[in-house]
Amino acid sequence: MTRINKMVLHGFKSFAKRTELLFGERFNCILGPNGSGKSNIGDALCFVLGRSSAKALRAEKSSNLIYNGGKAKKPASFGEVSIHFDNSKKSFPVEDQEIKVTRIVKQSGQSVYKINDKTKTRNEIVELLSAAKINPDGYNIVLQGDIIRFVEMSGIERRQIIEEISGMGVYEEKKEKALRELERVDEHLKEAEIILAERNTYLKELKKERDHAMKYKELSDKVNTNKASYLNIKILKHEKAKQKLLDEITEYKKKLEKLQSEVDDQKKQIEEKKSSITQITNEIEQKGEKEQVSMQREIEKLKVDVATQKTKIDTYKNEIVKVKQRKQQLLSDLKDNEENIAKLSREKDALAKDVQKKTSEMQQVEVQLKKFKEKRGIDTATDIDKQLEEIDKVSDEKQKEITQLREQQQNMLREKDKLEFQLNNIEEQIKKVKEVERENAGQITELKNKKSLFKNTILGLNSVLTKDSELAASLGDARRKLLMTQEEYSKLNARNMVVKESSMQNIAVKKIMECKTKNVIRGIHGLVSDLGKVNAKYSLALEVAAGNRIQSIVVDDDKVAADCIKYLKSNRLGIATFIPLNKIRVPEKNQNTDIKKILKSEGVHDLCTSLVKYEPQYKNVFLHVFGDTIVVNNIDVARRIGIGTARMATIDGDLCEGTGVMRGGFREKKHGVGFK
Known part of the structure; x- marks a missing residue:
C-alpha cells in the first residue's frame, strides 16, 4: 500500500x-x-x-x-x-x-x-x-x-468496470493506438511512393535538360571556332583592301599636289586683280567723296521723317479702334439697364398687391380670434393641457411595464430552448452508449485471439518504421541533390543571358560603326573610347569610371540617333546607346569646396575629365560620361579621403561611389573596348 x-x-x-x-x-x-x-x-x-x-x-x-x-x-x-x-x-x-x-x-x-x-x-x-x-x-x-x-448501473457496465480494474482496458487502448499508428505508417508509405514517382519524372526531365546543355556547349564551342576562322579570313581581306587603299591614297596625293600648284597660280592672279580693283575704287572715292556725304545725310533725314510719320499713323488707328469698341460697350450697357428698370417696376407692382392681400387676411384672422376667445375662454384651455400631461405620464408607466414583461417572456423562452437542447443531447448520448454496448458484446470473445496477433503487429510495425526512416533519409538526399542541380542550372542560365546580351550589344555597336565607314548613315562620330586619348597609366581607372558609357556612340543630333535606332530595330541587331551633340546636357559644375581640397591631397591625381585629351566639340560628352569622378592611387587613399564624399576611381580598377557603395577586386586583363 x-x-x-x-x-x-x-x-x-x-x-x-x-x-x-x-x-x-x-x-x-x-x-x-x-x-x-x-x-x-x-x-x-x-x-x-x-x-x-x-x-x-x-x-x-x-x-x-x-x-x-x-x-x-x-x-x-x-x-x-x-x-x-x-x-x-x-x-x-x-x-x-x-x-x-x-x-x-x-x-x-x-x-x-x-x-x-x-x-x-x-x-x-x-x-x-x-x-x-x-x-x-x-x-x-x-x-x-x-x-x-x-x-x-447495468451488468454490462459493471463488467466493463471490472475489465478496467483488471487491466484489460489498457491493452485495448494500446491495441487501438497501434492500429492507428499502422494506418499512419501506411499513409506515409503511400505519400513516399507518390513523391518518389514525382522525383523520378523530374529527374528524367533534368537529364534531358542536362543533355540539351551538353549539346549547347558543344555547338557553342564549334560556333566560337568558326567565328575565329571567319574573323581571320575577314582580317586577311581587310589587310588586302588596306593595301589597295594605301596605293590609291598615294595616287590621290600626287593628283592633289598638281591641283595645289594650279590653285596657287590662280590665287596669284586673283591677288593681282584685287589690287587693280582697289586702285580704281580709291580714285572714284577721291573724286565724289563730298557729294556722296551730303546725299547720305539727306537720305538719313528723310528715312527718320518717314518712320515718325508711320508711327503716328499707327497710334491714331489704334485710338480710333478703341473709341469704336468703347461706344459698342456703352450701347450694350444702356440696353441692359433699360431691361433691368422694366423688371424692377414689374416686381414693385406685384409686391404692392401682395402687401394689400396680407393686410386683409390679418384683419380677418384677428376677428376670428376674438370670436374664439369669447366662446371658449382661456382658463379652460390650461386645464385641458394639465389633464393631457397626466394621461401621458400614466401611458409612459404602462409602456415601461409592458416592455419589462416582454423581456421576462423572452428570457423564459430562451431558458426553455436551452433545457430542450440539453435534453436532446442527453437522449442522443444515451442512444450512442446503447449502440456501443451492442457492438462491443461480440468483440470481447475475439480479444483473446487478437492478443497473439498484437505482438506480431508490433514487430511488423518496428520493421516498417525502420524502412520508413531509411526512405526518409534517401528522400532527403535526393532533395538536396535536386536543389543543388537547380541552383547550378539557374546560375548557368543567368550567365548565358549576360553573355547573349553583351554579344548583342557588341554586334549593334559594330554594325553602327560599319554604317559609318560605308557612309550608310551620316553624322556618326564614333565611340566615346575612340574620341579620347588617355595615358596608359590611367586607362583602367578611366574605363571603370566610365562604365557602360564608354561604349556609347556619339552622333551629330537626335535625328541621326533615331535613324540608327530604327536601323537596329528593323535588322534585329541588338541595342546601343547614342549621345546626340545637340541635345546632351552638361551637368552643373560642383561648387563643393571639398572636391578642391581633395584634389590637393596626397595620392590624388586629377579629375577624370582633365586626364582625357579630346577635341573641344566633345567636351559635353566627356563631362556626361565622367562627371566629377576623381582618380586616386588606391583604395586606402580613397578611405583616407572619406568614402561617400566624392566619386573616386583607383588606378588598379576599384570604384567608390558618391553614395558610399564600393566595387572592386581582382580584374582579368581583357582585350575589348577601352581608351587608347
Missing part, C-alpha cells in the same frame, strides 16, 4: 492561502460543516494525480479551479496542489524516500506538472503513479455519487 504523508493546497478553489494537510498511518477522516471545503480536498487529490476532465472536478473549465477571491478579497493568479508520498518501501521506481508530485494551473487553463520540484509532462507523472498502482481515472478514488451510480 502506498501511503500519503501530506498534501499542500495554495490558491485552489476555496483554499486561498497555503494550507497543509497531514495524514496519519491509519484511516484519515475529514470533518466540517457544509461549504467548508471537504469536497474540494477530494477534488484537489484527483487534480494533483492528473485527472484531465474539469467537469469531473466540478468545474466548467480548468481556470475556474483557481481561487476567485469572492466579493471582497483579491483572486489568486494560479492554483497549486502538492502531494507527498512515502517511498520507504520503494513503491515508486525512485531512490528518494519521499516523492512530491505537484500540479499548477494558470489563468489560461494550462497545467504544469512537477516531480520533486522538477518540471515533467503529464504522461511521465501518470507512468510514475501507475508504477505504484495509482490511476487518476481509476476506481480507487470514490467521489460523491459514485456509490449510487455503481448500484444503479
Whole structure:
C-alpha cells in the first residue's frame, strides 16, 4: 500500500492561502460543516494525480479551479496542489524516500506538472503513479455519487468496470493506438511512393535538360571556332583592301599636289586683280567723296521723317479702334439697364398687391380670434393641457411595464430552448452508449485471439518504421541533390543571358560603326573610347569610371540617333546607346569646396575629365560620361579621403561611389573596348 504523508493546497478553489494537510498511518477522516471545503480536498487529490476532465472536478473549465477571491478579497493568479508520498518501501521506481508530485494551473487553463520540484509532462507523472498502482481515472478514488451510480448501473457496465480494474482496458487502448499508428505508417508509405514517382519524372526531365546543355556547349564551342576562322579570313581581306587603299591614297596625293600648284597660280592672279580693283575704287572715292556725304545725310533725314510719320499713323488707328469698341460697350450697357428698370417696376407692382392681400387676411384672422376667445375662454384651455400631461405620464408607466414583461417572456423562452437542447443531447448520448454496448458484446470473445496477433503487429510495425526512416533519409538526399542541380542550372542560365546580351550589344555597336565607314548613315562620330586619348597609366581607372558609357556612340543630333535606332530595330541587331551633340546636357559644375581640397591631397591625381585629351566639340560628352569622378592611387587613399564624399576611381580598377557603395577586386586583363 502506498501511503500519503501530506498534501499542500495554495490558491485552489476555496483554499486561498497555503494550507497543509497531514495524514496519519491509519484511516484519515475529514470533518466540517457544509461549504467548508471537504469536497474540494477530494477534488484537489484527483487534480494533483492528473485527472484531465474539469467537469469531473466540478468545474466548467480548468481556470475556474483557481481561487476567485469572492466579493471582497483579491483572486489568486494560479492554483497549486502538492502531494507527498512515502517511498520507504520503494513503491515508486525512485531512490528518494519521499516523492512530491505537484500540479499548477494558470489563468489560461494550462497545467504544469512537477516531480520533486522538477518540471515533467503529464504522461511521465501518470507512468510514475501507475508504477505504484495509482490511476487518476481509476476506481480507487470514490467521489460523491459514485456509490449510487455503481448500484444503479447495468451488468454490462459493471463488467466493463471490472475489465478496467483488471487491466484489460489498457491493452485495448494500446491495441487501438497501434492500429492507428499502422494506418499512419501506411499513409506515409503511400505519400513516399507518390513523391518518389514525382522525383523520378523530374529527374528524367533534368537529364534531358542536362543533355540539351551538353549539346549547347558543344555547338557553342564549334560556333566560337568558326567565328575565329571567319574573323581571320575577314582580317586577311581587310589587310588586302588596306593595301589597295594605301596605293590609291598615294595616287590621290600626287593628283592633289598638281591641283595645289594650279590653285596657287590662280590665287596669284586673283591677288593681282584685287589690287587693280582697289586702285580704281580709291580714285572714284577721291573724286565724289563730298557729294556722296551730303546725299547720305539727306537720305538719313528723310528715312527718320518717314518712320515718325508711320508711327503716328499707327497710334491714331489704334485710338480710333478703341473709341469704336468703347461706344459698342456703352450701347450694350444702356440696353441692359433699360431691361433691368422694366423688371424692377414689374416686381414693385406685384409686391404692392401682395402687401394689400396680407393686410386683409390679418384683419380677418384677428376677428376670428376674438370670436374664439369669447366662446371658449382661456382658463379652460390650461386645464385641458394639465389633464393631457397626466394621461401621458400614466401611458409612459404602462409602456415601461409592458416592455419589462416582454423581456421576462423572452428570457423564459430562451431558458426553455436551452433545457430542450440539453435534453436532446442527453437522449442522443444515451442512444450512442446503447449502440456501443451492442457492438462491443461480440468483440470481447475475439480479444483473446487478437492478443497473439498484437505482438506480431508490433514487430511488423518496428520493421516498417525502420524502412520508413531509411526512405526518409534517401528522400532527403535526393532533395538536396535536386536543389543543388537547380541552383547550378539557374546560375548557368543567368550567365548565358549576360553573355547573349553583351554579344548583342557588341554586334549593334559594330554594325553602327560599319554604317559609318560605308557612309550608310551620316553624322556618326564614333565611340566615346575612340574620341579620347588617355595615358596608359590611367586607362583602367578611366574605363571603370566610365562604365557602360564608354561604349556609347556619339552622333551629330537626335535625328541621326533615331535613324540608327530604327536601323537596329528593323535588322534585329541588338541595342546601343547614342549621345546626340545637340541635345546632351552638361551637368552643373560642383561648387563643393571639398572636391578642391581633395584634389590637393596626397595620392590624388586629377579629375577624370582633365586626364582625357579630346577635341573641344566633345567636351559635353566627356563631362556626361565622367562627371566629377576623381582618380586616386588606391583604395586606402580613397578611405583616407572619406568614402561617400566624392566619386573616386583607383588606378588598379576599384570604384567608390558618391553614395558610399564600393566595387572592386581582382580584374582579368581583357582585350575589348577601352581608351587608347
